[in-house]
Amino acid sequence: MITRRSFLGSISLPAVSVAAGSLDSTRLVQMLSTMNVSSAAPRDVAKDESAWREIQQAFTVDRSLINLNSGGVSPSTAATQAAMKRYLDYSNTAPVYAMWQVLEPQRETVRVQLAELFGCDAEEIAITRNASESLQTCQLGFDLRPGDEILTTNQDYPRMLTTFDQRARREGIRVRKISIPVPLEHPDDVVSLLEQNISPCTRLMMICHMINLTGQVLPVKSIVQMARRHHIPVIVDGAHTFAHIPFTHQDLDCDYYGTSLHKWLFAPHGTGMLYVRKSKIADLWPLMAAGESMAKDIRKFEEIGTHPAANALAIGEAMAFHQAVGAETKAERLRYLRDYWLGQLKHHDRIKVNTNLDPAYSCAIANVQVEGVDTNQLSNYLWDEHRIIVAGIQHEDFEGIRVSPNLFTTLAELDRFVEVIEHVLRQGLPAASQK
Numbered sequence: 001m002i003t004r005r006s007f008l009g010s011i012s013l014p015a016v017s018v019a020a021g022s023l024d025s026t027r028l029v030q031m032l033s034t035m036n037v038s039s040a041a042p043r044d045v046a047k048d049e050s051a052w053r054e055i056q057q058a059f060t061v062d063r064s065l066i067n068l069n070s071g072g073v074s075p076s077t078a079a080t081q082a083a084m085k086r087y088l089d090y091s092n093t094a095p096v097y098a099m100w101q102v103l104e105p106q107r108e109t110v111r112v113q114l115a116e117l118f119g120c121d122a123e124e125i126a127i128t129r130n131a132s133e134s135l136q137t138c139q140l141g142f143d144l145r146p147g148d149e150i151l152t153t154n155q156d157y158p159r160m161l162t163t164f165d166q167r168a169r170r171e172g173i174r175v176r177k178i179s180i181p182v183p184l185e186h187p188d189d190v191v192s193l194l195e196q197n198i199s200p201c202t203r204l205m206m207i208c209h210m211i212n213l214t215g216q217v218l219p220v221k222s223i224v225q226m227a228r229r230h231h232i233p234v235i236v237d238g239a240h241t242f243a244h245i246p247f248t249h250q251d252l253d254c255d256y257y258g259t260s261l262h263k264w265l266f267a268p269h270g271t272g273m274l275y276v277r278k279s280k281i282a283d284l285w286p287l288m289a290a291g292e293s294m295a296k297d298i299r300k301f302e303e304i305g306t307h308p309a310a311n312a313l314a315i316g317e318a319m320a321f322h323q324a325v326g327a328e329t330k331a332e333r334l335r336y337l338r339d340y341w342l343g344q345l346k347h348h349d350r351i352k353v354n355t356n357l358d359p360a361y362s363c364a365i366a367n368v369q370v371e372g373v374d375t376n377q378l379s380n381y382l383w384d385e386h387r388i389i390v391a392g393i394q395h396e397d398f399e400g401i402r403v404s405p406n407l408f409t410t411l412a413e414l415d416r417f418v419e420v421i422e423h424v425l426r427q428g429l430p431a432a433s434q435k
Helices: 025-034 049-056 078-091 095-118 131-141 158-171 189-196 220-229 278-283 298-302 315-325 327-345 375-386 411-427
Strands: 125-128 149-153 174-178 202-208 234-237 256-260 272-276 351-353 366-370 391-394 399-403
Touching: 078 095, 078 315, 095 125, 095 272, 095 315, 125 131, 125 298, 131 158, 131 234, 131 256, 131 272, 149 158, 158 174, 189 202, 189 220, 202 220, 220 234, 272 278, 272 298, 278 298, 315 327, 327 366, 327 399, 327 411, 366 375, 366 411, 375 391, 375 399, 375 411
Parallel strands: 149 174, 149 202, 202 234, 234 256
Antiparallel strands: 125 272, 256 272, 351 366, 366 399, 391 399
16 A cells, blocks of 8 residues: 555645635645655556545535536636636736736747647647537638538537538538447457548548547547548547547647547636647638638637636646646546446446447546446436436447546445446336336
8 A cells, every 4th residue: 555655746836726615725735746656656546545535625526416427527626716716806807908918918828838738839729618619610621612521430529520410511511420339349440440431522531539428549640640641631539538548649640639628637617729730720711710811820710709818827727737646647547436336337247338448448438338228217317316427328329328437536436326326237227217
């Protein structure tokens, strides 16, 4: 057992103001420092509940319910909330001065920090409101003609598929959505499957880095390089991977990547990031109009009119938390939490696991089906009767509940979830829940 003393790292973090009722700034600095470990392997750190209890207290979550749907949107830490409030309060002193002249220029510091975390040039990063805005900028930014074809899968996020469907209705282009196996036992097979579906009319491709429905990670770099040989640009939907699994841009080699920051980075709600390779910026139209002088400027993708500075600047506090915990340590903890609950259920003959659990191809998220039980009814029962939040998924190719614990999740909460599922396996759903 690793002692808390052995965790103490050597980093020095600036004091931050924290919302009332949570950790004070000195305690928060100590808490974050414990996670920057030099003498213990991340896999060992992941199992030390005394250390993670400190981290759990950085969040102001409601413990009267069990939130196992971090895949939707995550809470921010108290420190990030406090930073955002501080910026909002200052903005309101005189918005045209405080927000536009003082705070908005500080956006550039956050841009640089995001670029360092992603491993690219700061002039390739736009700060957006969410993954949808980032991805739709790319989806709608390419010039296409009637008869041109877009290739994607039927497991991408519904909003992104809807975006392409609207282009098809409006412009006469075609959208080809292929099915991929669930669970995806051999992820590299997706490369061949996509290549087999390229036609002479294929002009654009979009793929997930991690599929939101199952938590399955796809081999993005291989897909991008395959498509590049066919001269087809690839948009990468990274909504669920940034600050979730350790990687940098070099591991993807993509030209276009969009993500949300309010999921696994714990940034303020309504924050996202768009990466566009510098040489590709000029040829991609922005979502909202920008002047011709901005054609090669990544900031043209941020031309959305008046917007708060607070959300973007508080991203910096979220990154400080993420970096103090450490990407590898965080990922190991997330996998540990997933394996903790799934290890108790997956051997049951009516539990079907829809996610390849290989650490190279998954992390916190797993999707399981309780065979013989309607997925939506199960999801509703978990909430209505036990205040447990999961995402019920009913897809044309599979169904199951998506379970995504996070750093704020306790083992006791996972034990309660397992207890309820085991009860359903033995007794089924109550008649009232089956309507």
